[in-house]
Amino acid sequence: MANNIWQAQLNIEAHTLKPVELTLDHCIKCNICVTACPVTAVTDLFPGPKYVGPQAGRFRHQGQPSPDHSVDYCNGCRVCNMVCPTGVKIAEINGRARAHIVQSGQVPLRRKLRNNLIARPELMGKFGQPLAPIANGLLHSGFGRFFAKLLLDIAPNAPLPRFSGERFSRWAHKRRDAVRSDRKVVYFHGCSTEYFEARVGKAAVQVLEANGFEVIVPSQNCCGLPLLSNGEFAAAQAYHESNIRHMVDYVKQGYVIVGTSTSCTLTLKEEAPEMLAYHTPDARLLTANTFDIHEFLVHLLDAGELKTDGLRPMPLTLAYHPPCQYRAHRLGRPSTEIMALIPELTIIESQAACCGVGGTYGYKAEKYDITMAVGKPLFDFVQQVHGPIAVCDSETCRWNIAAATGVPLVHPIELLAAAYGYEPEGPLAEVMT
Amino acid sequence: MRTMETEVLVIGGGATGTGVIADLALRGFRCALVEKRDLAHGTTGRYHGLLHSGGRYAVKDPKAATECIEENVILRRIMPHCIEDTGGFFVVTPWDDDAFGDRFMQGCRDTAVPCEEISIAQMLREEPHLNPEISRCFRVPDGSADSFLATQSVAALAQAHGAQILHYYEVKHLIRQGDRVVGALCYDLVKDEEVAIQADLVVNAAGAWAGKIAHTAEVEVNVRAGKGTMIAASYRIVNTVVNRCKMPADGDIIVPVHTVSIIGTTDEAVPDPEHFAIEPWEVQLMMQEAAKIVPGWRDLRMLRCWGGVRPLYQETKVADTRDVTRAYTLLDHETRDGVAGFITITGGKWTTYRQMAQVTVDRVCEKLGTVRPCTTHETVVPNPFEQGHGRKHHNLGQRLADVEEKEAFGQLICECELATRAHVEHAIIQGEAKTIDDVRRDVRVGMGPCQGGFCTYRVAAIWHELKKPPIEETNVTLRDFLQERWKGLMPILWGPQLKQERLDELIYLSVLNADHLPGPRASRLGPAMYEPGTAWESEHAHV
Ligand SMILES: Cc1cc2nc3c(=O)[nH]c(=O)nc-3n(C[C@H](O)[C@H](O)[C@H](O)COP(=O)(O)OP(=O)(O)OC[C@H]3O[C@@H](n4cnc5c(N)ncnc54)[C@H](O)[C@@H]3O)c2cc1C
Ligand code: SF4
Ligand code: SF4
Ligand code: SF4
Numbered sequence: 008m009a010n011n012i013w014q015a016q017l018n019i020e021a022h023t024l025k026p027v028e029l030t031l032d033h034c035i036k037c038n039i040c041v042t043a044c045p046v047t048a049v050t051d052l053f054p055g056p057k058y059v060g061p062q063a064g065r066f067r068h069q070g071q072p073s074p075d076h077s078v079d080y081c082n083g084c085r086v087c088n089m090v091c092p093t094g095v096k097i098a099e100i101n102g103r104a105r106a107h108i109v110q111s112g113q114v115p116l117r118r119k120l121r122n123n124l125i126a127r128p129e130l131m132g133k134f135g136q137p138l139a140p141i142a143n144g145l146l147h148s149g150f151g152r153f154f155a156k157l158l159l160d161i162a163p164n165a166p167l168p169r170f171s172g173e174r175f176s177r178w179a180h181k182r183r184d185a186v187r188s189d190r191k192v193v194y195f196h197g198c199s200t201e202y203f204e205a206r207v208g209k210a211a212v213q214v215l216e217a218n219g220f221e222v223i224v225p226s227q228n229c230c231g232l233p234l235l236s237n238g239e240f241a242a243a244q245a246y247h248e249s250n251i252r253h254m255v256d257y258v259k260q261g262y263v264i265v266g267t268s269t270s271c272t273l274t275l276k277e278e279a280p281e282m283l284a285y286h287t288p289d290a291r292l293l294t295a296n297t298f299d300i301h302e303f304l305v306h307l308l309d310a311g312e313l314k315t316d317g318l319r320p321m322p323l324t325l326a327y328h329p330p331c332q333y334r335a336h337r338l339g340r341p342s343t344e345i346m347a348l349i350p351e352l353t354i355i356e357s358q359a360a361c362c363g364v365g366g367t368y369g370y371k372a373e374k375y376d377i378t379m380a381v382g383k384p385l386f387d388f389v390q391q392v393h394g395p396i397a398v399c400d401s402e403t404c405r406w407n408i409a410a411a412t413g414v415p416l417v418h419p420i421e422l423l424a425a426a427y428g429y430e431p432e433g434p435l436a437e438v439m440t
Numbered sequence: 441m442r443t444m445e446t447e448v449l450v451i452g453g454g455a456t457g458t459g460v461i462a463d464l465a466l467r468g469f470r471c472a473l474v475e476k477r478d479l480a481h482g483t484t485g486r487y488h489g490l491l492h493s494g495g496r497y498a499v500k501d502p503k504a505a506t507e508c509i510e511e512n513v514i515l516r517r518i519m520p521h522c523i524e525d526t527g528g529f530f531v532v533t534p535w536d537d538d539a540f541g542d543r544f545m546q547g548c549r550d551t552a553v554p555c556e557e558i559s560i561a562q563m564l565r566e567e568p569h570l571n572p573e574i575s576r577c578f579r580v581p582d583g584s585a586d587s588f589l590a591t592q593s594v595a596a597l598a599q600a601h602g603a604q605i606l607h608y609y610e611v612k613h614l615i616r617q618g619d620r621v622v623g624a625l626c627y628d629l630v631k632d633e634e635v636a637i638q639a640d641l642v643v644n645a646a647g648a649w650a651g652k653i654a655h656t657a658e659v660e661v662n663v664r665a666g667k668g669t670m671i672a673a674s675y676r677i678v679n680t681v682v683n684r685c686k687m688p689a690d691g692d693i694i695v696p697v698h699t700v701s702i703i704g705t706t707d708e709a710v711p712d713p714e715h716f717a718i719e720p721w722e723v724q725l726m727m728q729e730a731a732k733i734v735p736g737w738r739d740l741r742m743l744r745c746w747g748g749v750r751p752l753y754q755e756t757k758v759a760d761t762r763d764v765t766r767a768y769t770l771l772d773h774e775t776r777d778g779v780a781g782f783i784t785i786t787g788g789k790w791t792t793y794r795q796m797a798q799v800t801v802d803r804v805c806e807k808l809g810t811v812r813p814c815t816t817h818e819t820v821v822p823n824p825f826e827q828g829h830g831r832k833h834h835n836l837g838q839r840l841a842d843v844e845e846k847e848a849f850g851q852l853i854c855e856c857e858l859a860t861r862a863h864v865e866h867a868i869i870q871g872e873a874k875t876i877d878d879v880r881r882d883v884r885v886g887m888g889p890c891q892g893g894f895c896t897y898r899v900a901a902i903w904h905e906l907k908k909p910p911i912e913e914t915n916v917t918l919r920d921f922l923q924e925r926w927k928g929l930m931p932i933l934w935g936p937q938l939k940q941e942r943l944d945e946l947i948y949l950s951v952l953n954a955d956h957l958p959g960p961r962a963s964r965l966g967p968a969m970y971e972p973g974t975a976w977e978s979e980h981a982h983v
Binding site: 070 | 674837855
């Protein structure tokens with residue numbers, strides 16, 4: 008596999024896939040997850056993974072109302088899954104329990120509207136991005152935030168991003184014929200790159216092209232994670248099916264999919280099929296052939312195919328937070344490995360479990376304080392490292408850390424693109440001049 | 441020796457005995473009940489958990505079917521807090537005869553058991569884990585019943601009407617004067633003393649032990665013990681009672697009870713209702729048969745295995761025939777054996793306990809020469825725990841909903857079964873628990889996946905705090921309980937449960953060194969059932 012990582016695996020072995028709830032049977036009550044969960048550590052409102060997952064799971068049943076609500080305080084970080092010695096899929100059990108609460112109409116109207124809205128970054132992007140200056144002005148004004156809280160219970164200090172001036176896909180489309188190659192990869196940009204941080208996508212394309220790949224940017228939808236984590240499973244499934252439709256033919260032609268958003272790639276790889284119990288052959292093909300960009304680059308590196316010569320030195324000491332959604336890929340630290348190639352760059356890795364934002368979680372007024380408490384050790388760490396910027400692979404985490412610390416954040420791929428000699432944009436541009 | 445006196449003495453604190461004492465009390469008799477352990481310690485607390493609709497007997501035993509459906513309707517009305525309306529299916533699997541379905545339907549019609557055939561698609565929508573190869577499915581009003589709570593509730597009703605309930609009182613022998621039974625000599629296990637109880641009439645409701653009791657008055661009642669083995673899977677893979685649609689046999693029903701699903705049972709004669717082994721073939725058979733109903737069954741975690749004993753009654757005399765047509769046995773020893781003041785009621789089902797009590801107390805009235813109508817069919821049985829932990833309905837999610845509503849997650853003692861500190865304290869104080877096993881029957885501690893591996897220590901701590909006994913006593917109470925839990929685990933130690941028990945064992949032996957805490961290894965109050973007997977029994981075998 009290491010030799011032709013860019014070639015899709017088409018023989019997906021058949022295995023029986025069981026609903027995630029059945030994994031609760033493996034819980035041996037050891038409490039390891041409870042000691043590791045970052046949310047339960049900071050609030051009494053959340054009884055912890057063991058209780059809301061495998062234990063409460065025994066009291067829920069498909070035909071009956073979901074009698075619980077504390078599970079909604081799980082932020083989906085998956086730290087519990089990572090530490091559980093017996094393989095209980097706690098975070099997924101929680102996600103499905105939340106979906107059951109949502110489906111049975113137990114969420115009050117105002118919060119329901121809010122959740123419907125923030126679970127649809129694609130929709131917000133489609134409407135907001137063309138009006139970027141106005142939308143940014145409004146969203147970031149005290150006025151806008153006041154009404155967001157009043158009408159929708161959105162946290163007034165929520166780490167809202169800014170719409171970018173140009174949609175990433177438009178930029179990509181304009182230069183679609185710039186590089187031609189037999190080695191092709193499909194790039195999944197996700198909503199944040201598309202509407203808020205086009206610079207991340209540009210860096211990814213630059214790096215891939217520098218390594219001789221032609222980058223295909225197919226039309227695509229939101230991966231559906233915000234919908235999944237707000238319990239809107241039907242809508243999430245519609246997105247997932249649409250993404251499969253748009254991308255599976257490329258896979259069948261032998262190309263793999265890479266993404267820069269660790270949450271999007273985790274969703275395509277694992278979360279959508281597991282949470283939705285959606286395991287069609289096409290879904291499985293997509294699952295098996297989706298890679299995080301640094302996972303992909305490390306494979307190239309191992310095969311001796313990654314461009315590592317002539318990298319521009321970067322005399323910086325930067326804090327790096329491997330986001331929980333990235334650790335959940337169970338890949339080690341691919342970004343750290345790649346950043347280590349850049350001369351003179353010193354990366355100090357955070358040991359914090361989670362920044363607290365949990366995708367859309369930290370935007371909710373009732374959860375904002377928990378988010379800040381969870382993220383505190385990380386925020387302190389970033390400030391102690393005292394770099395001009397900090398690094399993180401996941402968008403909402405970047406926005407959250409930046410809002411909490413005042414330190415701007417970049418995606419690690421931006422560092423490699425800059426080391427390859429491409430002109431950086433955004434916070435990195437300011438540091439590099 | 442202490443002595444007591446009452447009008448009617450009932451022996452046995454199972455469903456039948458508590459049913460009888462409640463009926464007696466409601467009809468205004470002075471009465472007392474003696475139970476050698478805790479209420480529901482016998483078969484009642486070790487049964488399958490099914491409120492029969494009668495479907496199971498519709499073809500084989502129409503009388504029993506009619507009794508069941510009559511009582512099913514009454515019990516749903518008088519004790520809703522003990523019954524979960526799961527509904528029931530009778531399913532024809534590929535191993536069964538398709539044509540039996542028609543006989544079954546006809547049987548249900550003849551015995552007035554409501555029954556409708558539903559489509560397989562509908563069945564799978566309701567119960568997606570059932571075998572898709574099932575060819576026919578019939579819906580009947582089966583239910584799931586909490587016999588611990590029911591027994592407690594019925595006993596509390598009796599007490600409210602003046603009855604005396606004496607637990608941990610073991611009948612050593614009946615006291616006979618000439619051709620009359622005039623009471624029983626009992627042993628108070630807690631106080632370690634003998635108590636003679638005089639009574640005008642003694643009702644023997646000792647289930648599979650009924651023969652032993654009668655024997656002490658030189659009355660021969662041929663009751664043998666028929667063991668039935670059951671296995672609980674760790675959660676509710678089905679939400680409906682699922683029966684195979686065929687002649688009743690081994691391992692053909694899965695009952696969802698609280699958080700678990702139970703497959704059962706076998707039926708094997710054993711020499712002693714107190715001590716019997718669960719055989720590997722029984723476990724294998726249950727696993728094999730369950731998989732015919734729920735194909736994924738073998739992949740589930742098995743939580744526990746246990747057995748209950750049916751009284752297998754064989755009449756040896758030409759008897760009072762009035763009730764032999766019934767599915768239970770009422771023996772009036774005055775007409776049968778010429779021994780007055782003594783009645784035996786045995787057999788039947790949990791579902792028919794009330795009717796059994798009614799015919800028994802009717803006979804008591806006759807013997808004592810009075811006419812007092814029965815009212816148990818219209819007397820609602822209150823929930824004695826309502827004050828303590830407010831369970832009004834019985835359904836799967838109730839405990840979770842309660843804990844969530846009170847945000848009592850920080851108060852959990854048994855985390856699996858969601859028993860809180862308030863539950864446990866109530867069971868110890870108001871419930872007058874004598875052992876942790878009594879607490880378990882009241883509030884389900886230690887009945888979850890870890891089988892007490894974590895919560896027992898917490899319960900022991902609360903026990904010690906509230907009762908302030910010498911530390912040795914608390915220690916032995918803890919050991920008694922865990923030793924009993926392990927007996928039910930040995931037959932099913934594989935997969936996740938094996939991992940669990942390894943962790944539990946390490947906590948018990950290493951982390952807490954509970955085996956070597958000061959105090960005796962076992963006590964006489966320790967739950968005695970299964971093979972081998974308790975350490976206390978083997979140490980006192982010579983006595
Ligand atoms: C395996 C199995 C599964 C069953 N499943 C179902 C079901 O799903 N639904 C249903 O309706 N029925 C079921 N039954 C039948 C039902 O459980 C019994 O009919 C019912 O519980 C019997 O209650 P009981 O009070 O007569 O006997 P028990 O509950 O056995 O009560 C007798 C009591 O007498 C006490 N005792 C014994 N000796 C003495 C003494 N010397 N002094 C004082 N007390 C003494 C014992 O400790 C015991 O508590 C099942 C039976 C078995 C065996
Ligand atoms: S996913 Fe994260 S927040 Fe949720 S229970 Fe697991 S560790 Fe806690
Ligand atoms: S870590 Fe896993 S096995 Fe341990 S308590 Fe949590 S879910 Fe159960
Ligand atoms: S201690 Fe065991 S039985 Fe009690 S809660 Fe824990 S897992 Fe359940």
